[in-house]
Amino acid sequence: xxxxxxxxxxxxxxxxxxxxxxxxxxxxxxxxxxxxxxxxxxxxxxxxxxxxxxxxxxxxxxxxxxxxxxxxxxxxxxxxxxxxxxxxxxxxxxxxxxxxxxxxxxxxxxxxxxxxxxxxxxxxxxxxxxxxxxxxxxxxxxxxxxxxxxxxxxxxxxxxxxxxxxxxxxxxxxxxxxxxxxxxxxxxxxxxxxxxxxxxxxxxxxxxxxxxxxxxxxxxxxxxxxxxxxxxxxxxxxxxxxxxxxx
Numbered sequence: 001x002x003x004x005x006x007x008x009x010x011x012x013x014x015x016x017x018x019x020x021x022x023x024x025x026x027x028x029x030x031x032x033x034x035x036x037x038x039x040x041x042x043x044x045x046x047x048x049x050x051x052x053x054x055x056x057x058x059x060x061x062x063x064x065x066x067x068x069x070x071x072x073x074x075x076x077x078x079x080x081x082x083x084x085x086x087x088x089x090x091x092x093x094x095x096x097x098x099x100x101x102x103x104x105x106x107x108x109x110x111x112x113x114x115x116x117x118x119x120x121x122x123x124x125x126x127x128x129x130x131x132x133x134x135x136x137x138x139x140x141x142x143x144x145x146x147x148x149x150x151x152x153x154x155x156x157x158x159x160x161x162x163x164x165x166x167x168x169x170x171x172x173x174x175x176x177x178x179x180x181x182x183x184x185x186x187x188x189x190x191x192x193x194x195x196x197x198x199x200x201x202x203x204x205x206x207x208x209x210x211x212x213x214x215x216x217x218x219x220x221x222x223x224x225x226x227x228x229x230x231x232x233x234x235x236x237x238x239x240x241x242x243x244x245x246x247x
Contacts, residue, residue: 002042003041004041004243005041005042005061005063006043006065006240007044007045007059007061007066008045008068009100012090013027029069031223033045036237059103059107063244064110064243065104065110067111070090071088071093072089072131073123073129074091077123086131087180097117097120101121108243110212111214112213113214114215115178118183118204118215121214122183125190126187127185128184129181132180136200140182143177145176145177145178149178149218150224150225153176154177154197155172155197157195157196158172162193162203176217177217178218191207193205201216202217215232219232
């Protein structure tokens with residue numbers, strides 16, 4: 001059997017200098033690609049494209065998908081107006097990601113959402129976000145560590161009996177942290193399977209879905225040296241192999 005193919009959603013970056021100031025580039029951080037390869041999958045970057053026809057054809061090639069990190073999601077997506085502490089949004093990317101997520105779910109593709117991708121899963125399923133952690137009722141830890149992407153800085157308690165617990169076989173792990181927003185509420189389609197010690201939601205799972213996992217932290221930045229993070233990508237690739245076998 002061929003290796004399973006894992007799609008990775010992309011973002012857009014605008015050159016601020018050099019020979020092409022203002023030039024737009026489609027990109028994804030290399031760690032996502034490296035993580036899929038290390039887990040035994042074949043990575044494919046999915047260019048930002050809001051054409052449903054093109055995305056359906058792209059999804060024909062895939063056995064699993066990763067929704068990557070990046071911009072804040074426009075709060076209109078969860079029926080709120082922008083708070084002063086909202087950071088950069090990209091409506092073009094929202095259009096792409098929300099459509100891609102809907103089409104991936106239609107096929108029951110194995111899904112892994114990371115940071116923005118995890119928040120995208122929650123909002124797509126009817127949940128809401130804190131536009132900034134300062135808006136929580138209680139004080140939070142430092143969730144934007146600002147440096148050392150491969151440095152775990154805080155603890156996540158894992159919900160016993162969850163898919164995430166099955167993957168890790170642990171009650172708690174240490175993770176890195178690069179976010180200023182957080183899940184505020186989840187819908188009945190989503191279960192919470194991991195929280196930081198300040199109660200910030202760090203892991204969600206889709207109910208009644210073959211493999212749908214979202215993490216607020218960045219396992220792709222840690223997997224080169226952290227066995228727990230390797231297990232997350234191994235689980236995605238394993239689910240993708242199962243999906244591939246049913247095609």
